[in-house]
Amino acid sequence: MNDSDQHTPVLSVNDLTVSFGSGPGAIRAVEDVSLQVRSGDIYAIVGESGCGKSTLAYSMLGVIPPPGRITAGRVDVRGRDLASMSRSQLNHLRAAEVSIVFQAAMNSFNPVTTVGRQVEDLLEAHEGVFESVAAGRAHFEELLGMVRLPTQRIWRAYEHQLSGGMKQRVAIAIALLLHPSLLVLDEPTTALDVLNQRLVLDVLRNLHAELDLSIVFVTHDLAVVAELADRVAVMYAGRLVETGTVDEIFTDARRHPYVRALISAIPSVLARGLDVRPIAGQVPNLAELPRGCRFAPRCPLAMPICREAEPPLVADRSGHAVACHVVNENLLEGTTR
Ligand SMILES: Nc1ncnc2c1ncn2[C@@H]1O[C@H](COP(=O)(O)OP(=O)(O)OP(=O)(O)O)[C@@H](O)[C@H]1O
Numbered sequence: 001m002n003d004s005d006q007h008t009p010v011l012s013v014n015d016l017t018v019s020f021g022s023g024p025g026a027i028r029a030v031e032d033v034s035l036q037v038r039s040g041d042i043y044a045i046v047g048e049s050g051c052g053k054s055t056l057a058y059s060m061l062g063v064i065p066p067p068g069r070i071t072a073g074r075v076d077v078r079g080r081d082l083a084s085m086s087r088s089q090l091n092h093l094r095a096a097e098v099s100i101v102f103q104a105a106m107n108s109f110n111p112v113t114t115v116g117r118q119v120e121d122l123l124e125a126h127e128g129v130f131e132s133v134a135a136g137r138a139h140f141e142e143l144l145g146m147v148r149l150p151t152q153r154i155w156r157a158y159e160h161q162l163s164g165g166m167k168q169r170v171a172i173a174i175a176l177l178l179h180p181s182l183l184v185l186d187e188p189t190t191a192l193d194v195l196n197q198r199l200v201l202d203v204l205r206n207l208h209a210e211l212d213l214s215i216v217f218v219t220h221d222l223a224v225v226a227e228l229a230d231r232v233a234v235m236y237a238g239r240l241v242e243t244g245t246v247d248e249i250f251t252d253a254r255r256h257p258y259v260r261a262l263i264s265a266i267p268s269v270l271a272r273g274l275d276v277r278p279i280a281g282q283v284p285n286l287a288e289l290p291r292g293c294r295f296a297p298r299c300p301l302a303m304p305i306c307r308e309a310e311p312p313l314v315a316d317r318s319g320h321a322v323a324c325h326v327v328n329e330n331l332l333e334g335t336t337r
Contacts, residue, residue: 008079010182010214011037011060011098016073018055018064027286029055029068031238034313037182037231042208042215044229044246046222048283051235053218054103057186060216061094077182095126099175101168103186103218108171109159115170116155122177129178136177143173146210147203165196169203176211183207185217189224201228222262226250234259237284237294240313244320256322258295293325301326 018030029052037043045053058064059075062082075082077098085093094100102108110118116137123129123136130136141151147169154162154170162170168188175183188204189197205228207213219225225232225246232249234242234256242249242256249259261279281298284290290297296306305325314328315321322328 009036009038009076010041010078011216012076012079013056013060014073014076016056016059016075017071018052018059018068019071020068025287028071028238029286030059032073033233033235033240034073035233035240035243037214037216039181039214040208040212041231042204042229043217044225044232045216045218045235046220046225046232047235048220050283050286052238053220053235054186056235057100057184057216057218060184061098061100062090063094063100092126095122095180096129096178097180098182098184099178099180100184101171101175101186101188103190109162109167111159113158114155115157115162115174119155119174119177122174126178140173140177143176144170146207147173148199149173163196165192165199168192168196168200172200172203172207176207176213181212182214182216185215187219188217189219189221197224204228234262237289238286239294239310239323240321241295241323242321243313244318248318248320252320254316254320254322254327256295256324256327257299257301261298293323 013033013035016030016033017028019026019028021027033056035043045056047053055064055068059070062075062085064070070083077093082090082093109115119137119140120133123133130139141155144151144154149166149169154166159167172183172185185204189200192200201224204215208215217228229246231245232243233240234249236258242259244252249255250263265279279298284294284297290307292305292307292309293299293302293311296302299306303326309325311323311325311328313321313323
């Protein structure tokens with residue numbers, strides 16, 4: 001890796017808008033989103049259900065489900081625009097540079113094939129990454145050890161012989177098979193019991209350290225954000241409302257009222273298994289968005305301008321960015337609430 005590579009973000013999402021449908025019924029599941037994942041980051045995308053988290057995650061690999069499509073902006077992986085890549089370049093990228101564990105990882109195994117056979121198929125499809133299928137298998141067994149699973153038993157296992165927690169860790173090991181530098185996970189702990197959630201978080205922390213891996217994960221669980229992430233993007237109705245470090249999001253006095261409401265709705269962000277609880281009012285329907293700030297109808301601090309103009313994301317000197325007229329007016333005055 002040369003010097004300029006080291007400074008190029010692993011992933012750069014630039015002014016990205018992803019739409020479903022066309023004409024008057026079209027919705028923008030992701031709107032005007034920009035974020036950068038640097039080498040070594042553990043980046044959380046958090047928000048309530050339907051706010052566009054999964055769509056944003058899928059766009060990072062160019063796997064947005066149809067009829068979704070990028071209608072503005074771009075996604076670059078190590079400085080290369082995904083939209084400019086050929087199908088074979090994209091296939092290579094998805095396996096060997098950025099890999100995803102889907103939310104439905106639990107159900108994504110072929111029920112009539114062993115885990116080992118599925119791994120061999122993957123190795124054969126990506127011939128050349130390893131010297132031989134045996135070398136690829138040896139690497140997979142090493143990964144199984146890292147996700148704390150018994151090698152022989154898993155290699156021969158069918159899906160129905162694995163528990164939910166095991167399937168999630170097998171899916172992580174498979175996603176890492178071809179040495180990606182970025183792992184994207186959609187709700188990695190959601191369907192698991194508390195013990196398995198903890199195990200998956202431990203495993204991800206270790207993989208991050210041992211494999212020099214960058215991680216992006218989507219969650220609605222603030223406790224998981226507090227435990228695992230070092231950077232956070234909070235989404236509301238398709239847009240980013242706040243981005244920053246975990247410390248900034250949880251403790252900075254300058255915070256988006258939505259983020260503040262989310263955090264104050266839980267007794268302790270370090271307590272396990274606490275979801276983003278509903279706060280007064282509802283997330284707007286993306287097909288009928290209010291004028292101005294999307295959060296204004298639920299916001300205790302809303303001013304007249306909030307019902308008129310969409311607030312831009314404004315970053316302070318450290319890069320902590322908030323999209324709120326009230327908060328940013330105070331920043332300009334040099335005070336915070
Ligand atoms: N295949 C699709 N066709 C039409 N609309 C879709 C499709 N997938 C997602 N959407 C719309 O995009 C919006 C964002 O969905 P997305 O799944 O990205 O949100 P999310 O925050 O990940 O929610 P959840 O946590 O419930 O998965 C939703 O309003 C949804 O209706």
